[in-house]
Amino acid sequence: MRTKSVTDRMLDVFVYGLLLLLAVACLFPFLNVLSKSLSANWAVLSGKVGLWPVGFTLENVYYVVTDGIFLNALKISVFVTVVGTLGSVLFTGISAYPLSKKHLPGIKPVLVLYVFTMLFNGGMIPSYLLIKQLGLMNNLASLILPGLINVFNMLLIKNYFESLPESLEESAKLDGASNLTIVLRIIIPISMPVFATVSLFYAVAFWSDWFHPMLYLNDPSLKPLQLYLRDIVLEADTSNQNLNLNIDRLMNLSPEGIRNATVIVSTIPILLVYPFLQRYFIRGILVGSVKG
Amino acid sequence: MQVAKRWTVVLLLLVLAAATALAGCSGSGSNQKAGGASEGAAEGGSTQSGDEGGGSKPTLKILQTYAKHNYDTPVTDFLEQATGYKVQYDMLPQDNAQDKLNLIMSSGADYDLVKAGKQDYFRFALNGALTDLTPLIDKYGPNIKAAISQKSFDAVKVDGKIYAIPDLNTSYVGGGVMVRTDWLDKLGMKMPTTTDEFTAMLRAFKEKDPAGNGSQNIPFTISGATPLVDGLLGAFGLYNGWNPEDGKLVNRALDPGLKDYLTYMKSLYDEGLLDKEFATNKEETADQKFTSGRAGTEFVPWYKIPSLDEALKKNVPDAKYAYIPLMAGPNGEQGYGVGQGFDWYMIVPATAKHPEDAIKYINATLEPDTFKEMYIGKEGVDYKVENGEYLPIQPAFFDDRGYSSDYTMGRDEEHFQDYWQARLRKSDAMFEAFKQINDIDDNFKHPDVLGFSTFLPKLAQDSQKLDNMVIDYSVKAIVSGVTDSGLKDFQNQWLQAGGEAATKEVNDWYAQQQ
Numbered sequence: 023m024r025t026k027s028v029t030d031r032m033l034d035v036f037v038y039g040l041l042l043l044l045a046v047a048c049l050f051p052f053l054n055v056l057s058k059s060l061s062a063n064w065a066v067l068s069g070k071v072g073l074w075p076v077g078f079t080l081e082n083v084y085y086v087v088t089d090g091i092f093l094n095a096l097k098i099s100v101f102v103t104v105v106g107t108l109g110s111v112l113f114t115g116i117s118a119y120p121l122s123k124k125h126l127p128g129i130k131p132v133l134v135l136y137v138f139t140m141l142f143n144g145g146m147i148p149s150y151l152l153i154k155q156l157g158l159m160n161n162l163a164s165l166i167l168p169g170l171i172n173v174f175n176m177l178l179i180k181n182y183f184e185s186l187p188e189s190l191e192e193s194a195k196l197d198g199a200s201n202l203t204i205v206l207r208i209i210i211p212i213s214m215p216v217f218a219t220v221s222l223f224y225a226v227a228f229w230s231d232w233f234h235p236m237l238y239l240n241d242p243s244l245k246p247l248q249l250y251l252r253d254i255v256l257e258a259d260t261s262n263q264n265l266n267l268n269i270d271r272l273m274n275l276s277p278e279g280i281r282n283a284t285v286i287v288s289t290i291p292i293l294l295v296y297p298f299l300q301r302y303f304i305r306g307i308l309v310g311s312v313k314g
Numbered sequence: 315m316q317v318a319k320r321w322t323v324v325l326l327l328l329v330l331a332a333a334t335a336l337a338g339c340s341g342s343g344s345n346q347k348a349g350g351a352s353e354g355a356a357e358g359g360s361t362q363s364g365d366e367g368g369g370s371k372p373t374l375k376i377l378q379t380y381a382k383h384n385y386d387t388p389v390t391d392f393l394e395q396a397t398g399y400k401v402q403y404d405m406l407p408q409d410n411a412q413d414k415l416n417l418i419m420s421s422g423a424d425y426d427l428v429k430a431g432k433q434d435y436f437r438f439a440l441n442g443a444l445t446d447l448t449p450l451i452d453k454y455g456p457n458i459k460a461a462i463s464q465k466s467f468d469a470v471k472v473d474g475k476i477y478a479i480p481d482l483n484t485s486y487v488g489g490g491v492m493v494r495t496d497w498l499d500k501l502g503m504k505m506p507t508t509t510d511e512f513t514a515m516l517r518a519f520k521e522k523d524p525a526g527n528g529s530q531n532i533p534f535t536i537s538g539a540t541p542l543v544d545g546l547l548g549a550f551g552l553y554n555g556w557n558p559e560d561g562k563l564v565n566r567a568l569d570p571g572l573k574d575y576l577t578y579m580k581s582l583y584d585e586g587l588l589d590k591e592f593a594t595n596k597e598e599t600a601d602q603k604f605t606s607g608r609a610g611t612e613f614v615p616w617y618k619i620p621s622l623d624e625a626l627k628k629n630v631p632d633a634k635y636a637y638i639p640l641m642a643g644p645n646g647e648q649g650y651g652v653g654q655g656f657d658w659y660m661i662v663p664a665t666a667k668h669p670e671d672a673i674k675y676i677n678a679t680l681e682p683d684t685f686k687e688m689y690i691g692k693e694g695v696d697y698k699v700e701n702g703e704y705l706p707i708q709p710a711f712f713d714d715r716g717y718s719s720d721y722t723m724g725r726d727e728e729h730f731q732d733y734w735q736a737r738l739r740k741s742d743a744m745f746e747a748f749k750q751i752n753d754i755d756d757n758f759k760h761p762d763v764l765g766f767s768t769f770l771p772k773l774a775q776d777s778q779k780l781d782n783m784v785i786d787y788s789v790k791a792i793v794s795g796v797t798d799s800g801l802k803d804f805q806n807q808w809l810q811a812g813g814e815a816a817t818k819e820v821n822d823w824y825a826q827q828q
Contacts (some may be wrong), residue, residue, distance in 0.1 A: 029431060064625035069602030090383055149790050150417050160404075237414065240377065240404035242384035253380060253408040270719035272617040273740060276382070 057085060058123040059283035065280040092250065092287070098162070099229060099247035100291075106166040111221050120204065121176075122183035140173045144216065146237070153238050164247075165231065172227070175220045183209065184215040198292035207301045222299055251288045254281055259295040372668050373400045374675055377418065377428040379658070380408040381720045387720050388714045392688060397678035399671065419443055423663045426672040427723065428480070435470070435659035437768030439477040445662040448476045450673040457680040458673070461726045469766045470659060478659035479676055479724040484734050487650040487751045487759065489615030491534075491641075492546035496634040500524040508642045509549050509578060516587035519610040525630075527608055534582065534591035534611040537600040541579070541788040542566070543613045544650055545751075549643030550575040553760040554651035555781065556820060563763060563824045565817060567808045569783050573801055574644070576791040583792050593789050605629060620741035637750040640758060649758035650751065655765030662721040676723050685704050685726045690733045691715045697736050704736040712740060740741050763827075764820065774820045776812030783808055 026034070053073045058066045062077030070076045086092055121129055144152075145172070158164040186209070194204050210217070232248040239245065245253075257276060340586040378385060385403035394400055404425070406414050412434060418719050419428070419438055430438065438444050451458055453768065458479065470480045491512075498505065498515070501524055506512040519533035536543060547553065550571035556563045566572055582588040589603070605625035613620065616637075626633050642648040660676065662669045679685060690697045690704060696711045706712065719737075739745045764770075787804045808816075 024460055062628075063621060064605075064628040067598075067601060067625040068605035068629050069598070070606070070629075091382075091386075093478065147417065154421055236407045236410065237417075240406075240418075242386075242403065242405045245384075249407070254382065256408050257382065268484070268719070269488070269617060270737065271381075272615075273744075274591055274716060277621060 043086075055282050055285055059286045061279060061281060063277040063279045066282070079279075082277075082279040083287060085280055086283045086287050091245075092284070094243060095245050095247045095250035096291075098244060101230040102162055102246060103225055106169075107221050107224045109166060110170050110172070110175075110228075111217060111223045114171050114220060114224075115179060115210075115217065117171055118176045118179035119183060119209070122180045122216050124184075134171045136176065150237060159238055160241045160244065161238075162244060165228070165234050168234070169227070172224070175223055178212070179216055179220060182213055186212060247288055249283060254284045257281070332435055344581060372671055373402055374426045374668060375402050375404065375424065377404050377406065377415075377423070378720070379406050379411060379429050381405065381717065383717055383720075385720070386573050387717050389688060389718050393679060393721065396684045396687070399675045399678070401675075419663060423664045424665060424667055425663060426665060426666045426668045427675075428661050429481075429658045430661050432656065432659065432769070433774040435478050435661060436472065436771075438661060438663075439472040440769075443664055444477040444662050445666060445669045446475050446477060447479070447662060447673065451476060451479075451672060454670060454673045455677045457677045457682075458724060461680040461685070461728075462724055462729050464503075465766065466656070466727065469656070469768065471767075475535045478661045480656040481658040481660065481722050482725050482727050482730075483653060483655055483657045483765075485652055485654045485761070486748070487652055487754075488544065488617075489613060490637045490639075490650065490751045491543060491611055492604070492614040492635055492747075493611045493638055494525075494633060495636050496632060497524040499634075505636070505638055506641060509546070509644070512546075512638070512641055513587065514580065516582065516611070517585070520585075520587055524610075525607055530608045532589045532603055532609040533587045535595065535600050535603045535609040536592050536613050537595040537597045538593045538789055539597060539785065540613055541592075541785060541792055542575075545638065545641060546579070547575060547615070547651070548649040548758070548760075549641050549647055550578070551645070551647045551650055554762040554764075556762075556764055557760070558763060558824075561828065563817075565780070565784075565808075565813065567780070567787075567813060568805055568817070571647075572788075573796055573798075576788060576796045578643075579788075579792045580795055588792070593793055601625075603769070607633065614747075616744055616751070619744040619747050623741070623743040624770075637747055639750055639754055646785050649754075651758055652759045652761050653765060653766075654761050680724055680726065682726055682729075686729070686733060688717050688721065689690055689715065689726075689730060690736050704733055705714075706736045706739050711736065760821075763824070767820075767823055770816075770819050770823060772812065773816045776816055780808060780811060780813050780816065783811060 050073065054071070056121075057073060057075045058071050059082055060078055060080065061071045061076040062079050065071050065076035120126060121133060153159060153168070154163050158167070190208060190212075191204055194208055199207070230248055232246070232252050235244070235246050235249045239249075253277065316571070384405065390401070390403070412431070415430065415434055417723070418425075420443075447548065462482075466480050466482060467476055470476060470478050492516075493505070495505075496518060501518050503515055503518060503547055506515050516533040520531065523531050525531070542552070551557060551559075552566050552569055552571045552575055556565050557569060558564075559569070579588065583590070583592075589600075589609070592600075595603075600609075600612055601618070601622060603609040604614070605622055607630040614637075628636070639650045662672050666672060679688060690706075691711060691714050694698065695707065696714050697706055699705070738748055757767075764773075783804075791800070
């Protein structure tokens, strides 16, 4: 057994210390925002709030959490994320499976077409016109359908399918299983790691998307959480000469505390979910790389 | 067994998704009342007002600018009841609003009314994207013609035709130099009235340290974004961005007063009277310094006063403050620039479904009593009148009508500024401060001539960039000094960056107004 020399241990201390410092430094801004959301407005304004709340109050958080607009935005986000993820995983899986069967004709050209879309994009205006003419404006489907199949994720799944031993399927066929049975009872259960990973990627993409809602949704009651958050945080951004700020608006600005509280409350869902899914992220990124 | 269990889970999730779908899926009209401000129930009693087929009054679709209340306030209910029109409000985003507006207008908007800014309005009008409102106003808009002045209409005409209903701005002095009057009292000094007296006051703040701040003491603080301080600018004749001199409009960048102003500020900086850190101060930083009691003077726009007042009083309970109303410069110049012009332009796209009803709707809102009630509510419930002044009844006023300004589409131009005073009284401190710099003699208020200008494309395109150049140069000059050659270099850069084209355009227009 190798014991560590003194220099090794010193290096350990140094590295750990540095990493700890970095981690703490990342934590500070978050703690600051958290403290501000739990502080009285006057304290936030006079810069008295550091890592700990001053003039502790729950009224900002309470206001945000009971605000109908916030709750509606949360509901919309959850809906889009859940439905979008399920739909995306389903269709991405369906697309990937045949492409992993090397004996089928025409696979190469189809793959080329898929990859082509990864490289070239129509841009904002053609996309907007397309959605408009499909009659999907002001419809949540416009957030889900265009991005339903992400080619990168599909290739990930395809690679995984290809790495499964052929003998599995062959033996199932010998036992008289139909194609559908093979997929449902053998392939899918075995592919759970890659499906979990891809679900996670999709879920994060759907949850954080604010650009497409901004573009396609005009109805205020359809605003998802990220867009809502963005609007609130930018509300007082006088530096970019926001055309919206006339004097009456300025007199009505949300106090600092409420804006910070909105940030915190909007982050909580993802904060709660992420620790449980973290290992899938890490595992998932390696999924396509190492061939056992 | 395992597979069955997995499938059950998936099935349950799908059912959950479907349930959420049914509960809150897409589309117009399914809005639920947001919490908070929706107690217009009493007024909203009659919410039907035929919008289905029938031919009575169609539902109007209006594209509004972003507002955090989603246009779900008692004002919406009141307007529906008063005009008989049901309105569906869509909103532009907070950010990238202009891009989104362009997208919507260029792909055949079916909105009946759209709220647009000046640049966008003129561009749409010149490109034929708008309905000509002149005949409609003549036919259906007697209230509109009574409420909006000819001057306002003239300012929005394109080729002699009116394509928008203009929404007039309130006109006021926005902010000035705020000073701790308890510091002045402690030192036995009076409010300064000239820049020399201002300097003397700051010197006294520095040397005598009335609040006992020690090394934390800051006589005068500003933020790096506002090196051009209203009130002090007036002492050098730089009231607005563009000022008339000898029959021409001159931008601050080229104004001879700029050098004097910057030299003066530099002298304050060198003596340690101006916050050494000002260039890196964000607005919040400067506010913090003032509210924590460290700074004796700060430039403050009065809309911030309610929150600043609260913070300052908590940190320094005996603090007193007031605006320095006027300071005369070496040439005796003093005063403030005052903005004017239009907040917004209400337009009817050429592809609107109900253009005539749009005008009828606006006409109904501009009926004098309707406008008044929309703007400030009911007398005795939301406001009261004392000595000819309008006072809000709290909290009803702000619950019911706090957001009325977001809804205005043209204003009763003669009266609305009086009604608006009720809004100002949201906070007594704010109202007091407002009066301190707005009750000055009219001679010292210099209206922004460009406020009512027609469309000036080159100016519109470059003005933000040019203004930022002036600000950046000013910060540098205050920190490191103004030299004639340095100033000349800056001015040349400014001219080349579009300043020359803008100046010519502005003055061509100005010459026509003489």
